Amino acid sequence: MATIKKIAAELNYELDKRVAYGNHKGYQVTLIQNFSAMNAQDNFKILCVPFSKIDTTKRDTLVRFIAEFKKELRVVKYDINADLITIRLNEGFKGIKAETITSILDLLLEGFAKAGMSPLENCIYCGEEHPDTSTYIDRVKFHAHETCRQDTIKKVEERKATKYEGNGNALMGIIGAILGAIVGAIPWTVGVWFGWFVSPLALITGFASYAGFKILGGEYRPYVKYLVPIVSLITIILSNLVIVMMVAYMNDVSFTFVLQLEDVGDFLVEAMMFSLGFGALGLFYVFRKIKQDGDVAEIK
């Protein structure tokens, strides 16, 4: 397997630890070697190419192009945002050589041309012309103005120091988390009511709660990682009780009467167990997402 060092040397790219930086026909290229001594699965290369901001039409054209040439582009997975494409490369058995990188870039640029895209030549921070330096955002190289770079580094430092306290409305965020969890709990509550085994649907409660938090509260806050699980699990417990309440209401008997029925007791314990189990599993994934959102970009 060609090492990143060898690739950088052959392509005449600049190397900084496990990241190679170069230029391909006017486009800045960052090639990152992800490395883990613990897990061979985590050893892969990521190709990042910034471009001038694109609209959805251009984006759609590029997405179609990538789908068509997924194999040739060696795409395992990729991500396109307004001005950057990130591709995790498939190394295959033989690994990736310098010439493979060149042909991948040639083909990718063909896709860019088809979509009417152009290199990102302006400052990544203010979008204005005549950048006078380079900056690195999460190791990806961009053009920038030195003043913009300094400003951003300062802002990031401040943000770290204040532990990401956002400007969004905290109360609205909490209400959003609660409403989101309720909406998320509806599908499986309805399903259980009809007697279907739908506990896996409880998975989405946490996602819905976090989505609600973001819609109404906006920014990341450290306490969201406690708020979302607590709200979600309480909502799941309550919706199980809502089912019992509905049974009581439909049969015109008291809540405690229904609870004391043997069948209902068994059903409730089982429903609680399964829904909380799946709810917790969902929260495991939500937690990862929250953590990602809380990460502040590393800027150099």
Ligand SMILES: [Zn+2]
């Ligand atoms: Zn600038």
